[in-house]
Amino acid sequence: YMNKEHFSEAIYLLKTKAKLAGKIIKIPGIDEENFPVRNSMLGIVPQGKVFLSDEVAEFLFAVDEVSKEENYEIPFLLFGKNDKQNVFIDSYVSSGISGRTEANFSGLNSALQDFISKSNKDGTDVVVHGHSHPKIGSYYTNFSLGDMKTYMQFRKDNQVFDNDKICLISCLITDGNFNFLFYDGNDYYKFKEVYERMPSGELERLKCYQSPDVIINHDREY
Numbered sequence: 001y002m003n004k005e006h007f008s009e010a011i012y013l014l015k016t017k018a019k020l021a022g023k024i025i026k027i028p029g030i031d032e033e034n035f036p037v038r039n040s041m042l043g044i045v046p047q048g049k050v051f052l053s054d055e056v057a058e059f060l061f062a063v064d065e066v067s068k069e070e071n072y073e074i075p076f077l078l079f080g081k082n083d084k085q086n087v088f089i090d091s092y093v094s095s096g097i098s099g100r101t102e103a104n105f106s107g108l109n110s111a112l113q114d115f116i117s118k119s120n121k122d123g124t125d126v127v128v129h130g131h132s133h134p135k136i137g138s139y140y141t142n143f144s145l146g147d148m149k150t151y152m153q154f155r156k157d158n159q160v161f162d163n164d165k166i167c168l169i170s171c172l173i174t175d176g177n178f179n180f181l182f183y184d185g186n187d188y189y190k191f192k193e194v195y196e197r198m199p200s201g202e203l204e205r206l207k208c209y210q211s212p213d214v215i216i217n218h219d220r221e222y
Contacts, residue, residue, distance in 0.1 A: 009149075012156075016149040019187060024145055033146030036139040039209050042181070043189040048085040050180045050194045057196035057206065059092050064173045067132035074173075075105045078128035079115050082167050087126055087180070087191070105129070105154075116158075121165035128180070129154050130171030141174050141211035143181065151183055178206045 013033065017024065023041040026032075052060070056078060063074050080089035095107030112127065119125040129151060133140040151170040155161045161168040162185075172179040180191040195203040 009153075012149050012153045013145070016145060016152055019152075020145065020148060025139070025142075027139070033144060033149065034139075035145045036142035037145060037148060037188075039142055039179070039190070039211070043187055045085055045182055045189045045191050048087075048182070048189070048191040048193070050087045050089065050178070050191050051203070052178075052194065052196050052206070053090040054197060054199050056089050056092050059094075060173050060178060063094070063132050064176060067134045067173070068175075071134045071136060073134065074132045075108060076130050077105075077108050077112060077115075078126075078130060078171065080126045080128075081124055082126045083124070087167075087169065089126070089128060116160055116166065119160070119166055121160055123164055123167060126167045126169060127161070128169045128171045130173065133172060133174040135175060141177065143170075143172055143179070147172065148183075148188065151181070155183060155185075175211055176207050177210055178208045180208065 017032075020037055023038045025036045025038060027035060059076075063076060067074050074094060076092055076094035078089045079091045079093075080087060082088070093108055093111040095104075115125075115127065131147070147170070151168075155168050158168075160166045168183075170181040170183065172181070178194045180194060182189045182191070190209055192208065194206045194208045196206055198204055
């Protein structure tokens with residue numbers, strides 16, 4: 001028996017698979033939601049840059065470290081503004097350690113609704129829906145099919161995002177990489193430049209999408 005919630009999840013999974021056709025690495029023996037998505041085949045936000053305040057960057061470094069030490073995913077939300085292709089992030093909220101293979105965002109809903117209520121809803125505010133991957137297995141440096149499905153569903157379930165009144169971006173923190181991703185309702189695009197704004201005002205470039213895809217040939221990894 002499939003209830004309404006499970007049916008909705010299944011529909012979003014099918015939609016996500018369709019959007020990512022040809023970009024998914026299918027691995028025998030694991031649940032398809034954990035199939036990694038090829039970073040190298042994601043589109044690129046033209047001239048897209050993400051600028052993190054020093055406080056936010058240090059928080060994300062800590063998320064990465066704790067995630068590696070505890071072998072758990074950590075969900076978080078980041079908040080900021082955008083100016084065309086440039087995204088400026090200056091605050092964050094997290095509910096702490098979540099699960100080993102899935103991040104639970106339910107504890108962040110209050111902070112999200114508070115941000116939405118205060119937003120001008122003119123398209124300049126940004127919410128980043130993010131989580132970490134611990135170093136488990138061979139595929140932790142990639143977004144999973146389930147990650148992409150959750151991002152799409154989060155966008156569709158919140159009308160302010162689906163109508164572009166507030167910009168929604170996804171983020172994966174993994175192995176020192178700050179991987180930001182934008183879904184426009186049709187396809188997924190990565191930000192290739194991420195910077196930390198130091199207290200001095202100087203910009204320090206951070207790693208993003210620097211881990212190679214794992215290529216599967218039958219049951220072997222290359």
